[in-house]
Amino acid sequence: MKARAMVVTEPGRMQLEEFDVQAPPPGHLLVKTAVTSVCSTDIKVFKGKTPFGRYPLIMGHEIAGKVVDIGAGANDWPDIAPGERITVEPYIPCGRCTWSRSEHFYHQCPHGGIYGISRTCDEAPHLFGGYGEYFYVVPGTIVHKLGNRMPASAASLSSVVANGVRWVKTLGKITFGESVVISGPGSQGLSALASALESGAAPVIVLGLSRDTARLELAREFGAHHVIDVERRAAREAVAELLPHGADCVIETSGTPEGILAAVAMVRPAGRIVSIGLSGGVETPVRFDDLVWKSVTLITGLGQAGNVEDAMKLIDTGRYPFEKINNRVYELDELAAAIRDTEQRPEGFIKGAVIYDD
Numbered sequence: 001m002k003a004r005a006m007v008v009t010e011p012g013r014m015q016l017e018e019f020d021v022q023a024p025p026p027g028h029l030l031v032k033t034a035v036t037s038v039c040s041t042d043i044k045v046f047k048g049k050t051p052f053g054r055y056p057l058i059m060g061h062e063i064a065g066k067v068v069d070i071g072a073g074a075n076d077w078p079d080i081a082p083g084e085r086i087t088v089e090p091y092i093p094c095g096r097c098t099w100s101r102s103e104h105f106y107h108q109c110p111h112g113g114i115y116g117i118s119r120t121c122d123e124a125p126h127l128f129g130g131y132g133e134y135f136y137v138v139p140g141t142i143v144h145k146l147g148n149r150m151p152a153s154a155a156s157l158s159s160v161v162a163n164g165v166r167w168v169k170t171l172g173k174i175t176f177g178e179s180v181v182i183s184g185p186g187s188q189g190l191s192a193l194a195s196a197l198e199s200g201a202a203p204v205i206v207l208g209l210s211r212d213t214a215r216l217e218l219a220r221e222f223g224a225h226h227v228i229d230v231e232r233r234a235a236r237e238a239v240a241e242l243l244p245h246g247a248d249c250v251i252e253t254s255g256t257p258e259g260i261l262a263a264v265a266m267v268r269p270a271g272r273i274v275s276i277g278l279s280g281g282v283e284t285p286v287r288f289d290d291l292v293w294k295s296v297t298l299i300t301g302l303g304q305a306g307n308v309e310d311a312m313k314l315i316d317t318g319r320y321p322f323e324k325i326n327n328r329v330y331e332l333d334e335l336a337a338a339i340r341d342t343e344q345r346p347e348g349f350i351k352g353a354v355i356y357d358d
């Protein structure tokens, strides 16, 4: 059997290649890819602008698929049977170092690698990324099973939804009745929104730009109490009208200097800012006095280690239509266009996904 996969041969170049699909080595799973969503990180990996990218590479780390075979003689997967639908966590903890044995920081493990980013395709069995018709799951990978009614498209977002869980629960420690402002209505912001609503936060206010109309509409459908287009209405004033003392917690996903400075202005005294957006190296001139005078707790961090199980529960409730986040569908050979759209965000674009034949 053969599988097509899109290979980034070197930064900036990709081509469709064919690989032999072999029986999985001991301890590995062979999975038929169902959906891989396109992450904005893929733009940077494709261009060679992350410290972790290694090549030649089959990218794609937001994956859902169906197990077709389990490596002979292995007992690493007592709960997994062929035919089962799964999603995998992108970070592969080695299982031995201190980081990899921590509950929430195994993404710091430098040994196991990351699917679709640092696991290259030059060594057999080659297929370690979501932009291939099949992929292999290596021993030590954290695998989650899909609920019966869970759309594969929603499950492919498990690590993204888990980021939302992390910003809200693990980092923000948001509880019932707290007011939350979410700056940026992309897949991260929408996932944080679902998580905040599920925690009983109220009101939850989502801020976006005019070109974010489709994202803001989906935020409304998720149940956001207020949605504000900050190009039509100044965010600080609009939020101050709703929350005269400021927000208990601001989740800043944009990473832009404007977003971060607005977060400092919008948080209440003794409130928290969870700032997780990456600017690509742009400096933000924050006056730390403003934080000190307000006794603000500033929290940062990367996603999702130890948060995917909660994310799967959240998706499985069916209360939030996560599958609608993937609102542009591509064939595998259209991946270049998918990445271009992710970067340029044409009208109505929320997020792209490669959807394979079932």
Ligand SMILES: [Zn+2]
Residues within 6 Å of the ligand: 093, 094, 095, 096, 097, 098, 099, 100, 109, 110, 111, 112
């Ligand atoms: Zn390790």
